[in-house]
Amino acid sequence: MDYHHGDLRSALVKAARSILEEHGIEKTSLRATAREAGVSEAAPYHHFKDKNALLSAVAADGFRDFTKALASAAASDEGAIEGHRASGVAYVKFATENPHLFRLMFGSARNEMKAPPGCDDDVKQASRDSFSALQTRAAATANKDKPDAEAALMALKDWAVVHGLATLFIDGRIDLAGYGAKDIGDLAARVIQMQR
Amino acid sequence: MDYHHGDLRSALVKAARSILEEHGIEKTSLRATAREAGVSEAAPYHHFKDKNALLSAVAADGFRDFTKALASAAASDEGAIEGHRASGVAYVKFATENPHLFRLMFGSARNEMKAPPGCDDDVKQASRDSFSALQTRAAATANKDKPDAEAALMALKDWAVVHGLATLFIDGRIDLAGYGAKDIGDLAARVIQMQR
DNA sequence: TGTACATCAGTGAACGCGCGTTCACTGATGTAC
């Protein structure tokens, strides 16, 4: 028996994330995670206070990847507007490629209510980082003549569009063929640039 | 003991919906529903094949209410665009007022995979009704000069905006005060009418 | 370099829980005669 694993904590996060993506949130139990990591079912308690703490670590991890994916999409295009749009497409793609993780990150699967304040800080911080980067890019595209309040609403609308597309798509509500789209990235790009 | 309840089936749907809204999806069990309806824990099996069937009935019920709420909002305003916008606000409000129901309706809490084709038809039909009404109203606002494909994308964008707002809000991602909004309906109305 | 020891990260067994589901049953209801 291995009595010292090396880095069980991150191995558990990885294992949980893998179960989550493969089998969904309701199969993602502490026990299954421990088994996946090849460790006894009580071992996770040396690294996580409870199940919620593990799920929060997975969510925080997800947010860090998410932030990176959006930023790198934005950087690969020149021009504030192009970059903003590219990061919108990346938003939808990330959700599509990691649907269960995306739901865990945004949803209510973790019990945030009973967490003492100060706890769960990791997810909170990681998600805040994502959204502030998002808003920064949105702000960079704003018409200079418009008041700040309008720019903020516009940024929210852009966010809602990509979040709505992502959510509807992973919940199976969007029929790509019906829109003549070859994939969700294609459809997202066209929807994002659409104007009345 | 009451051996004949009268209309246990719909009482169970009502009970499940009430537990769902009050305590969330993970507390919504068949047993809890039976207890809430004041009936033995095995009784539901005379009306629903399994837990999924009960949840599907709740979701279908929700979709019917949802469709009504959107239609009546659209009807209370004159003009296609005003009606369309009003139904968008109603969309967000419905989600806000019935967050758990909304998640059940759209989400993956029911196991749709293992349902034999032909089953679950009730939800499918009810949700299709909702979305087709939505698209009809969107189409009515379309610029006549635009090709149909563009109008369809525009309708999808409108849908994504309200669905995104609804989802982000019920998941606690939107700070109303930060936008100077008095409530979510107010904010939704402003976001919906916002243009670049 | 060698040894005693505190610490720390594992183990494995056990707890209690609520759940979905099944079963044989029971009593109320409506219908045929």
Added chain:
DNA sequence: TGTACATCAGTGAACGCGCGTTCACTGATGTAC
């Protein structure tokens, strides 16, 4: 109108399951001397 009986919607007890969590434990590791 009265009665026999099939049907149907309930009951209550039981099943097995996987889960979160706790516990006393054990053996590996690093450090002080």
